Amino acid sequence: MRAILVIFLAILVFSCKETKVKPITMKEDVSILANDSLKGRKTGSADEKKAAEYIAKRFADIGLQPKGTNGYFQKFTFKASKNPHQEAEFTSEKGDSTKTAENVIAYLDNKAENTVVIGAHYDHLGMGGEGSLYREGEAIHNGADDNASGVAMMLHLADSLRFDSALQPKKNNYLFIAFSGEEEGLLGSNYFVKNPTIDTKKITYMLNMDMVGRLNAEKNLAVYGLGTSPILKQTVLANAGNLKITENESGVGPSDHTSFYLADIPVLHFFTGQHEDYHKPSDDTEKVNFEGMKAVSNYIFSIIKDLDNQPKLPFRKTKNESEVVPEFKVTLGVVPDYLFSGKGMRIDGVSEDKPAQKAGLQKGDVVVKMGDFEVTDMMSYMKSLSKFEKGQTTLVTIKRNEELKEVEVTF
Known part of the structure; x- marks a missing residue:
């Protein structure tokens, strides 16, 4: 029908x-x-x-x-x-x-x-x-x-x-x-x-x-x-x-x-x-x-x-985040929650057969630390990710249901 x-x-x-x-x-x-x-x-x-x-x-x-x-x-x-x-x-x-x-x-x-x-x-x-x-x-x-x-x-x-x-x-x-x-x-x-x-x-x-x-x-x-x-x-x-x-x-x-x-x-x-x-x-x-x-x-x-009542809007250049995004050789295999405004990087989805899934990370987990690097937002998450090499193993700290947990991730 x-x-x-x-x-x-x-x-x-x-x-x-x-x-x-x-x-x-x-x-x-x-x-x-x-x-x-x-x-x-x-x-x-x-x-x-x-x-x-x-x-x-x-x-x-x-x-x-x-x-x-x-x-x-x-x-x-x-x-x-x-x-x-x-x-x-x-x-x-x-x-x-x-x-x-x-x-x-x-x-x-x-x-x-x-x-x-x-x-x-x-x-x-x-x-x-x-x-x-x-x-x-x-x-x-x-x-x-x-x-x-x-x-x-x-x-x-x-x-x-x-x-x-x-x-x-x-x-x-x-x-x-x-x-x-x-x-x-x-x-x-x-x-x-x-x-x-x-x-x-x-x-x-x-x-x-x-x-x-x-x-x-x-x-x-x-x-x-x-x-x-x-x-x-x-x-x-x-x-x-x-x-x-x-x-x-x-x-x-x-x-x-x-x-x-x-x-x-x-x-x-x-x-x-x-x-x-x-x-x-x-x-x-x-x-x-x-x-x-x-x-x-x-x-x-x-x-x-x-x-509608404004004259033609003046243009202003902004900081181009794409120019400062670090390069990285590995991926965690997650979809970030771009609407999350709290501390850390909240996971909105986990890709199959990637490091995050293999480590047991779930949708809704908030990554707050990767190895020795604090994660406070998307940019710090990407900067942290750039520090790792393929094959390397590190501890990732997440917040799940207000509880902090450490999981071992291999890239």
């Missing part, structure tokens, strides 16, 4: 060419984009193209202008990267080793001087392969949280901003971009910034939503980029309501806001946290917290309204 409902919704959306359809909910958008029929939306694939066409149709139904180079679409050709989240290598010539993908871009023209960019990537990992954490062969990676959730929230915000009301924020224009190729190395956002379809000097700030579908019971939300303009931190915290904000000053991170920050544009990136389904086939629609998505969407909308 659920599959039939999803197919019916897809047919309904694709078939309505002249009549304004009933507003689509975020749950319906996620259900369609993360459906098995799109086979994981691999960058440059025919299935990703279907997702792009769906997003373009949604933009049209909302009443947004096309702002790509060919209607809503902006095509680019690239050589596939084997290093996710590294700068893309673009090419103007097609060949056996190249692929073609496309951003989907729409515009809400309020006849204003400046423009706000609201973006989310819509590609994912297809059947797995490079970047997947699944080790049992090929399987569809639907990417409901990563990042059908971000696209659905972007569409919801577009629908809200398009609504004609005297109370709506109208002092900026809005450019909505569904980026391709984020999983291959920030391809789409990188390409857009280098080949913009609007004057980037008129962009006042950029909002990015990547993995916003798993708000937890404590209502933890990570917001990155608070230091990229002087007013952002105050605005982000003032509108938080009952959300618990984990602050990060930097404009650099493993998602599409980085491309805009590097072009001297203030950014905010929203993220509800890592989880055990990340980059696995189990990242499916039924695990998305849609009430949580509504809360995050309303929060972002309140930030947009708050900033």
Whole structure:
């Protein structure tokens, strides 16, 4: 029944060419984009193209202008990267080793001087392969949280901003971009910034939503980029309501806001946290917290309204954490909890057949010491890890249920 409902919704959306359809909910958008029929939306694939066409149709139904180079679409050709989240290598010539993908871009023209960019990537990992954490062969990676959730929230915000009301924020224009190729190395956002379809000097700030579908019971939300303009931190915290904000000053991170920050544009990136389904086939629609998505969407909308009366935001460079991250030869084999604000590094997931699992470490354990090195946060954890060599054994101190324990780990 659920599959039939999803197919019916897809047919309904694709078939309505002249009549304004009933507003689509975020749950319906996620259900369609993360459906098995799109086979994981691999960058440059025919299935990703279907997702792009769906997003373009949604933009049209909302009443947004096309702002790509060919209607809503902006095509680019690239050589596939084997290093996710590294700068893309673009090419103007097609060949056996190249692929073609496309951003989907729409515009809400309020006849204003400046423009706000609201973006989310819509590609994912297809059947797995490079970047997947699944080790049992090929399987569809639907990417409901990563990042059908971000696209659905972007569409919801577009629908809200398009609504004609005297109370709506109208002092900026809005450019909505569904980026391709984020999983291959920030391809789409990188390409857009280098080949913009609007004057980037008129962009006042950029909002990015990547993995916003798993708000937890404590209502933890990570917001990155608070230091990229002087007013952002105050605005982000003032509108938080009952959300618990984990602050990060930097404009650099493993998602599409980085491309805009590097072009001297203030950014905010929203993220509800890592989880055990990340980059696995189990990242499916039924695990998305849609009430949580509504809360995050309303929060972002309140930030947009708050900033509407501001002139063009001044840009400020922030400390680039990626430049000071130490190199290390070993891995513990865990997924850190990036929303944890206490002392130490809390484990959010444990990879199979890695040192942490072999030593008996569990999700929820907080690493507070590795050998002789204290662990107080993510940076000190990485610095500690950099001190060890492959094959070396050390004692790792963890806090489990408020009790300190020592475990022996062999890298």
